[in-house]
Amino acid sequence: MRIPAFLLVALLSLLPLQLHAQTVGTINFDFDSATLDAEALAKVATIAEQLKTNPSYKPTVVVGHTDAVGSYGYNQSLGLRRAQAVANALVAAGAPVARVGTVESRGKNELLVAVSGPERRNRRVTVTLEDMLAACRSWRDIGLDASAVGEALQNDLNTRLGEAVSFYQQLASSGGNGPAFQMAGAAREDCGNAVGFDGGSVRKVEYAQRCMCSSARMRVAAGIN
Numbered sequence: 402m403r404i405p406a407f408l409l410v411a412l413l414s415l416l417p418l419q420l421h422a423q424t425v426g427t428i429n430f431d432f433d434s435a436t437l438d439a440e441a442l443a444k445v446a447t448i449a450e451q452l453k454t455n456p457s458y459k460p461t462v463v464v465g466h467t468d469a470v471g472s473y474g475y476n477q478s479l480g481l482r483r484a485q486a487v488a489n490a491l492v493a494a495g496a497p498v499a500r501v502g503t504v505e506s507r508g509k510n511e512l513l514v515a516v517s518g519p520e521r522r523n524r525r526v527t528v529t530l531e532d533m534l535a536a537c538r539s540w541r542d543i544g545l546d547a548s549a550v551g552e553a554l555q556n557d558l559n560t561r562l563g564e565a566v567s568f569y570q571q572l573a574s575s576g577g578n579g580p581a582f583q584m585a586g587a588a589r590e591d592c593g594n595a596v597g598f599d600g601g602s603v604r605k606v607e608y609a610q611r612c613m614c615s616s617a618r619m620r621v622a623a624g625i626n
Contacts, residue, residue: 423530425451425461428487430524432468435482437490445487448528449494452501459530459553460502463488467509468523469516480506487526502531540591540607540614549609550600558609561616562592568619581622588615 426448428441437445452461465484467476481504488504514520545554565588572582592615595608 425528425530427528428526429521430483430526431521432470432519432524433479435479435486437486441487442490445490446494449491449496452491452496461491461500462503462505462529462531463491463501464527464529465506465508466511466513466523466525466527468518468520469509469512470519471509473508476508477506480508483524483526487528491528540610543610543613545606545610545613547606550605554609555596555600558592558595558612561588561612562596565589565592565616565619568623579622581619584615584619584622588612588619591615 426444428437428444428448430436430441431438463484465480465482465487467480467483471479484504484506488501491501492498509523512520512523513525514522516523565585569582569585569589572585591608592612595605595612598605598608
């Protein structure tokens with residue numbers, strides 16, 4: 402059964418938005434430079450403090466960007482140097498090493514301002530919390546271990562459970578029995594189990610992984626970004 406467009410729009414309006422990747426901060430750079438100036442270092446210190454004082458099971462993703470001036474290859478390298486400079490500075494500023502995750506470059510592929518010349522707003526590094534639901538073929542692919550168990554993870558599981566229950570109920574009331582309905586049912590069950598296990602249970606991590614994977618599949622089946 403295909404979900405009618407008007408119903409899908411209504412369902413999407415009911416779903417929470419806090420599952421998307423969360424931006425922690427942005428640092429800008431001078432032209433053709435990967436050096437952190439005083440303003441950039443101040444921003445890094447602020448981000449490092451956030452990572453220290455706001456525990457999360459999600460590692461950061463540090464992504465370097467450039468403006469449109471120069472070749473593709475050069476800008477890929479420059480973006481990576483910028484990202485690595487920020488990652489190193491975060492650790493030097495006291496951010497837990499384990500919280501600094503992926504470091505990568507997008508070069509000039511994702512311009513904030515669509516201009517061909519120099520533009521400071523395009524010369525940036527973004528620091529975000531990793532979206533662990535970007536793709537999931539198996540719940541075993543979700544990178545969690547016992548160290549992730551805590552309040553932040555529990556809150557996330559509760560959010561996913563609430564989303565799955567709401568979506569399942571809405572589809573059930575309209576007679577849904579297609580892939581989105583089935584995936585919502587699986588997410589409802591897996592997330593319910595994950596929430597129910599206490600932090601000391603050996604099954605907590607497994608069902609948290611199952612919950613996240615089922616939630617991702619539900620969103621893909623429903624066409625939710």
